[in-house]
Amino acid sequence: MTWSQVQQKRLQTEKRILKKYFPTFKWLNPTDPDNTQVEGNIRSNAKNIYRLRIYIPSDYPNSRPEMVIISPNPLKGYLGKDLKEYGASRKMHILSPKDEYVQICHYKDWLPNLTVYLVVLKGRIWLEALEGHTRTGKSLDKFLSHMKKGA
C-alpha cells in the first residue's frame, strides 16, 4: 500500500508545521502507510529528555494516531513506580501499553482537522504533568485539569 495523493499532500503540510515547532522530530518509513512513525525528543521544563513516538495510521487523518514514550523505558513515576503497572488508567491519562511502551491518552474524539503537531503538543503537556506527579505523588489528572474531559 502507498499513501494516496491527497494523503501525501496532507502529510507534507503536517511535516512542515511539525518542523516549525518541533524541528528535531523525524519521519520514519514515510512511504509505508502501515509503518509510518514520527519520533523526536522533548525536553521538559526541568530539562529532562523524553523520546516520543507517534504511529501514523494508514487511514490518516481519518483516525487517531497513537502516541507512546519510547525513552526512558521503563518510564518511572512517583517513588520509581513503572507507569506500565497502571495498565489503562483514566487518572494517569494512559491507555494500554503499545509495543510495550506507555501509551498517552489524547484526543478521544479524533477529527481530521487535528494534526500531528497538536498530538505532540499534547504529549509535551502530558510529560510536564508526569513530572508534577513524580514530584508530588498526585495523579496526572490533577495536573491536566485544564485539559477537557475526553481530551
Add this chain to the structure above:
Amino acid sequence: MIGSPLVYMQQNQVQKAYQNFITSQTDLSPSVAFGFDEGDVFHVYTFKPQIPVSGYNCESAVKFLDQMPKGEDGFTVANQVIQTIGKNEIARPGSNTVLVLFAMEAETNELCHRVFIRNSQGQLKEGILKFIPENSEIYSRNQGLLETSILERKKIGIVGLGSGGSTLAVELAKAGVGNFVLMDFDRLELANISRHVCGIGDLGRYKTKAVRDLLYGKNPYVNVETAEIDINENPGKTNLLLKQCDLIIGATDNNRSRFNLNKIALENKITSIFGRALTRACGGDILRVRPYQGPCLGCVFTKEFLESRQEEISQFKQAREETPAYVSDQEVSATIQVGLSSDILPISNMIVKLALVELCRDLESGIASLEEDLVADFYIWANRREQTYANWPKMLYDSRTPSILRWYGAKWKRNLSCPVCGEEHQQIDDEENIFAA
C-alpha cells in the same frame, strides 16, 4: 368458502424449463412448491430461486404434454401423473401435491397451462396459475413518477446496514434502483432485531446477505454485491467497490468510517449522503456532500458541531470503540441508549428522497420539483423536545416556529480552508515529498 387455489411461477423459470424440455425431451420436470395458509396459495419453482422462500414444503412437478386435455379430462391426466410421481415418495400426512401441466398449442403457438392440487385427503382441485413477470413489468407502475429505466441502471453503495441503512436499502429497491453495493461486517443479533428490517429468521446472518435477500424479494432482477468487511481496515477494497457507484450512502455509526467514506467520495467525485441519529434518537441529521460544490463532512463535522449534536450510541461494539480502554465494560454498557425504530424511519425516509433526487437530477422525472425544494446540503429533524431540542417550542398549532417532526434545511457553506476538501493544501513539492513510494 375459499375459491380456486392460486399458484405462482416465475416467468423466466417457465421459459427455462420449457427450453430444457425441448432439448432433452424429458417431459417431467421436478419442482418444489411452497404452500401458504390453508392451502389456498402455492409458489412453484423449477430452479433454486434467487429470492428467499417461505411457506411449507409440498410435493410438486411440472409436466409437458403434446396436447392440453380439455375439461374433466384434465383431472384424469392429472391423477395419472400424480400417481407416477407419488409412487416413490412416502406420503406425508397433511401435505399437498401441486402439478403444473404445459402444452404447446399448435394453432396459436402459445404455451397453455393448467394446474392441479391434490390435498392430503386425496381430493383433486384445479387452481389458477399466475406468472411473476420480468423486472420491467414489476416496476412499470412507477412509470411517470420516476423514470424506472434510469433508476434500473443506477448503482448505489450503502455502507452500514443497521436500522437506518437496511430500511433505506429496501425503499430504494422498491423505487426501482437496479444495482446495489451493500457493505457491513456485522451479523444480526437478538439485540438488533427490534429495530431492524430483518427478523428472527435471519439471526446470525451477515446483515448484508439478509438485506440482499429482502431486496431480491422486492425485485428478483436487482443486482446486489455484498462485502462483509470493515471499511476502516480495507480502504483499497472499499474504494474498488464504491468507485463504480452513482451515489454513496453512509449509514454507519462512527465518525472514522464516515471520514473514510467522505474521502473515497471526494476522490472519486461521487455524491454522498450521511445520516445519523442523535442521543436516544431524539432526532437526527443528514448531510449531502456534492464534492467540491458544497460542504464535505470535514467542513461540517467539527468539534463544536459534534458536541452540540451528540450521536446515538446503540450498540456495545460502537460504544466500546469510542471509549478509552480504562472505562469498564459495565460503564460502557450504561452509555447505550437506544431510540425507537419509528424515530429512525423518518431519517432513512428522507435519505431515500434525497437519494432519488440525486439519481434523477437534471432528468425529466415526476419528482423534478423536489429538486427545487431540497437545495440545502444539511437537514435536521427532531423526534422529541429533549437534549439539543429541549428548548424548542411545543408543536401545538403554530407552523411558523421550529417544532418537532418537521424537516429543516440549513444553509451550510463549504469551508475553503477545510482540512479535507479545502483548496489551501499546498501543491506537492516533489523534491520534499518523502511520502511518495
